[in-house]
Amino acid sequence: MFRRSEQDKRPQVQIFVDGTAVAARQGDTVSAALLASGCDARRSTAVSGAPRLPYCMMGVCFDCLVTIDGVGNRQGCLVPVAEGMQIEIQKGKREIGK
Amino acid sequence: MTVAPKREAYDVVVIGAGPAGLAAAATSAEAGLSTLLLDENIGPGGQVFRAISSTPVTDRNQLGADYWVGADLVQSLRASRAEIIHRATVWSLDRNLEIAVSIGGASAFLKAQRVILATGALERPFPIPGWTLPGVMTAGAAQTMLKSSALVPDGRTVIAGQGPLLWLLAAQILRLGGRIDRILDTTERGNYFAALPHAFAFLTSPYFTKGLSMMREVKAKVQVVSGVTELSASGDGQLANVSYVAGGKRETIPADLLLLHQGVVPNVNLAMAAGIEHRWDDLQLCWSPVLDASGNSSVAGIAIAGDGAGIGGANAAVVRGRIAARAAVEALAPAVATKLAPMATLRADLAKAERGRVFLDTLFRPAPQFRIPTGDTIVCRCEEVTAKDVLDAVAIGATGPNQLKAYRRTGMGPCQGRLCGLTVTELMAQARGKTAQEIGYYRLRAPVKPITLAELAAVPKSEADVKAVVRG
Numbered sequence: 123m124f125r126r127s128e129q130d131k132r133p134q135v136q137i138f139v140d141g142t143a144v145a146a147r148q149g150d151t152v153s154a155a156l157l158a159s160g161c162d163a164r165r166s167t168a169v170s171g172a173p174r175l176p177y178c179m180m181g182v183c184f185d186c187l188v189t190i191d192g193v194g195n196r197q198g199c200l201v202p203v204a205e206g207m208q209i210e211i212q213k214g215k216r217e218i219g220k
Numbered sequence: 221m222t223v224a225p226k227r228e229a230y231d232v233v234v235i236g237a238g239p240a241g242l243a244a245a246a247t248s249a250e251a252g253l254s255t256l257l258l259d260e261n262i263g264p265g266g267q268v269f270r271a272i273s274s275t276p277v278t279d280r281n282q283l284g285a286d287y288w289v290g291a292d293l294v295q296s297l298r299a300s301r302a303e304i305i306h307r308a309t310v311w312s313l314d315r316n317l318e319i320a321v322s323i324g325g326a327s328a329f330l331k332a333q334r335v336i337l338a339t340g341a342l343e344r345p346f347p348i349p350g351w352t353l354p355g356v357m358t359a360g361a362a363q364t365m366l367k368s369s370a371l372v373p374d375g376r377t378v379i380a381g382q383g384p385l386l387w388l389l390a391a392q393i394l395r396l397g398g399r400i401d402r403i404l405d406t407t408e409r410g411n412y413f414a415a416l417p418h419a420f421a422f423l424t425s426p427y428f429t430k431g432l433s434m435m436r437e438v439k440a441k442v443q444v445v446s447g448v449t450e451l452s453a454s455g456d457g458q459l460a461n462v463s464y465v466a467g468g469k470r471e472t473i474p475a476d477l478l479l480l481h482q483g484v485v486p487n488v489n490l491a492m493a494a495g496i497e498h499r500w501d502d503l504q505l506c507w508s509p510v511l512d513a514s515g516n517s518s519v520a521g522i523a524i525a526g527d528g529a530g531i532g533g534a535n536a537a538v539v540r541g542r543i544a545a546r547a548a549v550e551a552l553a554p555a556v557a558t559k560l561a562p563m564a565t566l567r568a569d570l571a572k573a574e575r576g577r578v579f580l581d582t583l584f585r586p587a588p589q590f591r592i593p594t595g596d597t598i599v600c601r602c603e604e605v606t607a608k609d610v611l612d613a614v615a616i617g618a619t620g621p622n623q624l625k626a627y628r629r630t631g632m633g634p635c636q637g638r639l640c641g642l643t644v645t646e647l648m649a650q651a652r653g654k655t656a657q658e659i660g661y662y663r664l665r666a667p668v669k670p671i672t673l674a675e676l677a678a679v680p681k682s683e684a685d686v687k688a689v690v691r692g
Binding site: 123130131147167173174175184199200 | 267307
């Protein structure tokens with residue numbers, strides 16, 4: 123859906139998406155890294171289970187909700203990637219304790 | 221790397237580090253007022269100047285000269301003594317100018333003598349059939365990724381809608397080597413005639429020549445279909461096709477990515493939750509705060525600058541930021557105000573920056589069928605409520621957006637009405653034969669962004685606070 127422009131010379135950052143290593147770039151948001159990765163990053167909604175991807179990328183739509191380092195319902199478009207970050211694609215509601 | 225505010229009280233707290241917020245905070249701090257700028261994003265710039273300090277797109281021609289203006293604003297701010305905190309989400313602002321802000325999972329509470337809200341705009345909802353499918357995004361979303369991560373559309377890409385941002389985005393995608401298969405222009409034909417009386421101001425504004433050359437640049441490379449009157453997206457769990465009607469003829473094309481845009485509207489949540497009076501704007505078709513010429517709102521001590529004050533664009537936002545900050549300086553340190561640019565000069569700058577706006581608003585007024593959906597089209601993305609659901613609730617007695625919450629939970633999901641509020645107001649107004657002003661909007665309350673119960677529970681509390689709620 124998206125690809126990186128060749129002029130992007132930012133250093134790589136390794137994150138893990140459902141346990142699989144993914145190369146992101148320093149300064150990417152979690153949502154941008156997921157959309158650039160080619161992974162199936164579709165979450166499913168809490169109400170009907172419908173698949174969704176980020177819609178607005180600016181913090182207002184909440185369709186980028188994702189579990190980051192064990193904490194659920196984070197807005198992936200507002201959180202920068204960090205080395206070793208563990209991302210889980212959230213299926214349905216946030217789980218208690220996450 | 222969490223940075224808490226250095227003080228508990230400031231002369232001026234500015235919320236939002238876009239064009240208005242950057243200008244306001246720099247002006248206030250240069251005048252010697254203790255100034256805190258709180259911003260939700262990773263770095264300064266807001267949406268227009270997003271990633272201005274970190275963008276990997278280094279060829280200045282690709283993002284254009286209007287983008288790089290932001291670098292000067294950031295430089296002025298950094299040269300001032302303003303304190304700046306990013307990744308700070310303000311979740312409450314009240315009439316006593318008390319602010320609650322979440323930073324790194326912990327909340328801090330602040331008091332300000334003046335607050336300048338510069339929370340900007342968001343893209344108008346574009347509720348067409350299939351707009352919740354993965355692969356359908358806003359044009360602004362694609363632009364955000366382009367600026368901050370040099371990402372460009374790669375698969376079969378369709379851009380649909382209208383307005384200056386749409387053409388700017390298309391030009392930027394092409395300059396970075398991205399792919400656009402087709403542009404579907406939804407501008408209503410009648411709008412060209414309606415806008416004609418306002419054309420002179422626009423023709424003599426800087427927007428005109430820039431806009432024209434950008435449209436030429438895009439049209440030379442991409443097929444543009446104008447006069448689109450119907451639009452829908454379809455696919456099984458993922459966008460597969462975009463279908464549209466232009467000149468009475470339906471066409472369906474395969475697509476991996478559909479980028480939607482029909483203008484921007486003020487981001488009103490924090491201002492409304494603070495109790496600031498808003499009115500329905502019949503030209504811009506959105507809620508705008510009621511403000512005086514210095515940006516002061518109906519709540520004493522709170523001013524609004526930038527697109528949150530009514531859509532005016534980046535240049536106007538910068539000037540509005542300076543005006544609101546100057547007014548704060550006049551109120552708190554009148555002796556220093558004489559050193560700042562005179563108010564008359566700033567007002568003249570604003571008039572210049574707003575030139576041509578009425579033309580743009582009239583020409584790019586979105587068509588009713590793209591604002592007021594029907595049938596199974598989703599209105600509220602969070603709670604998955606359709607247009608039919610809303611109309612059914614009206615039929616059995618729902619009178620306005622707040623009653624509708626009890627019937628259908630619209631606006632009660634995490635986005636708090638940001639993506640459905642305008643649609644709900646206009647849909648209910650149409651169904652009940654009322655004006656949008658009469659129908660009203662959601663009653664917004666803090667927290668205006670979700671925070672965890674753990675964070676609330678960890679808030680420092682006095683013995684009296686605990687006694688007030690604990691029995692026995």
